Amino acid sequence: MTQGILIKNAYVIDPLSGIRGEVMDIAIRDGRIVEEAPPGSQVIDAGGCLTLPGGIDSHSHVCGTKVNFGRYMSPEDMRAGRTSRKGVMHVTSGYSVPTTFGNSYRYSTMGYTTVLEGAMAPLEARHTHEEFTATPHQDMLANTLFDGNWSVMEAVRDKDVKRAAAIVAWTLAAVRGFAIKLTNPGGTEAWGWGKDVANIHDPVPHFEVTPAEIISTMIQANEILRLPHSVHLHCNNLGVPGNFRTTLETMDLAPPAQGNRQTLYLTHVQFHSYGGTTWRDISSKSEDIARSLNSKPQVVIDMGQIMFGRTTTMTADGPMEFKLYMLHHNKWSNHDVELETGSGIIPVYYSRKSLVNCVMWAIGLELALLAKNPWQCLLSTDNPNGAPFVKYPEIIALLMSRRMRENERKEIDPRTEHYVPLFALERELDWYDIAVMTRAGQAKALGITRIGKGFLSPGAQADVAIYPLKPDQLDPSVDYQQVMAGFSRTLYTIKRGRVVARDGDVVVEGANSTIWTRSRVPPGYDMGSDPEFTKKFDQYYTVRLRNYPVQDVYLPRGVCIETEAAL
């Protein structure tokens, strides 16, 4: 391992340290940013190129059972994106659901060093962790699904927040998860009975709790456990015309911010901002959502932008995927995870000729342009649901260039402009906004600045991305093609003080770590010895409680964030 690196003449934007574009040097030693590089360090001349902290994706589906199911139900996808072996790089294939190494290399060449897997079913955590180790160039985190967890729903029914918190604490530690993910809370469980929940006050069959109760209880439990991240929520009614009301109601559930951190993270909000009543009169309600967001500093969202082309949708939201299947009549997979959650997968094609798809495309961009504070609206495509993450550079260019949006307007369905406000928006994001929306905002929202992620001041982890873009010589509103090309391929991607990718090629074997959380709870709240909780395993699960936790062997380089629960 290289002892040190000195990056000279870097045009640094580091929002968390308050650096808004300064030419400076960055010194790295033993995987950390330091004041001064040790003698004999490797010197990299950035030549005034844009230098940012390593990219962080706060919602992406890259590892785990449903991603893998997407792989084997779409062999045609493996025909795209093939690359042959090159140096240390393995053979890769696939476009929307590539091989794990494919994901890792592509993220790495785009300058991403940390990725959060958006949904991990606790029961299937081992598989997710195995794929994490095969995604070697990114530090990984796993959102853990609690949306249909029977024990949690029973605690919610009994209005026992502390018990819910104890269940979360035990499960996160057992499956090495990072944060609470709720996907269509209650809806996936209702889908097990052939139903769905129509709004957040619609009770779940048998448990008789409403999604609103589940969300509120889990937010409280999350704050009791003092987890680094907030509740990560995929709202109810995804993809249903008129669902913006549900989203607004859900945003109202978020209590005031805890310190510096949000209390509710809404993911892929584009899919939740539809007006109208049917697919025929679907319209954009991004303005309503953005207005609510701008008045609530306690909420953070990510875009969930869709981009035109082929992709695969996969989510724990089983009923939604069934509705999509009824539209497309193509392949469909549905999956039930015992007492926890479910999932569904179908391949889709987003077309410029489809008015619905064009409206969806516009909504994502509108959310980013209408959100006043870039820290509150992060860039994502909900990879691969909206588009594979390799489209991020194109989204960045669209956000930075009104001219590019106008050019795209000529290509899409001409009726679109009557349904969306996008083309009236003049805002063009700047380099700082993009730096916030692709790394600093994620680091803050996920609460991983405490382990040195997302910034470049001394003490931070040495995750750095140097892009071949010279912000002082480039006008992104005109040169959007260059912006796109630049963000697709770094000059250097440095992870933990090692150059991992150069000019689009990965140059070393990776060694990532998996970040997980453990909340210390008083002995009375240890679910591992709770008879009622153990009975669930004995009676209903296919595994016993003692066999359920993920062994350390699955996390060769685990990084645990410990918190003290206020129980």
Add this chain to the structure above:
Amino acid sequence: MRVILKTRPRKKPHVPIEAEGIIPQNFLRKNDLSVYEGNRERHLEDLFFVTVEGPAVSPDQVEVILTGDTGRIKRVGEYMNAGRIIIEGDIGMHCGNFMSAGEIIVRGNADAWLGREMRGGRILCEGNAGDYCGAGYRGEKRGMRGGTVEVMGNAGDFVAEYLSGGEVIVHGDCGDLPGVEMRGGTLVIGGNCSRPCGNMTGGTCMVLGDPGELLPSFRRNGSTEAEFGGKKFRMAVFRGDVANRGKGTLLVREDLKSSRP
């Protein structure tokens, strides 16, 4: 212009060769073609004696002739759009993938996936063809979309799976499930087969041999007359696949009573 490619003797003749570069338009100019032998990249000249006769100004004047031990050469004629390829012996898998125009003649047998996802042009196989002749690849919703594949011998299983346009003619027998998931186009089977056209939603399939017991999801819809090989036949018409709300047509011989669902 005529390009003759004669295989050189190889130490390991069983290692397959992937030769998607062998298409007429690539020989128009002298350029260095490479092919893969197993996982090793090779120059075309390392594996073939190459002889070029005469000039050509456009790809449709180029004729490529493959001779020798050609049974393990895969992907010949992939994305071909003009000219002609004549294979004197057998040919390996995936011959004529995605071809859009031109002609391929195989004097021997063809391995699986002959003319897979073809869009146009013509393939004539004088011997037998393997499985998935004129089919779509794994996971693909649409297979062959245009052009003609004619097999003088027999063909394997899953002939014309996902056929959505064009014509597949097999003079001999077919294996199991020919025309399964058909969406359009025409499939003609001169000999016997089993379980034709499951899940078909469109197109026409004609079986002149014994199709065995038809799938129960086809509904009788009158009779008609058809001609094949200069002979006239009374054909029973079936519509289906009813289970898939299909509107395809399956024609079977009226005189073969064994084939009623």
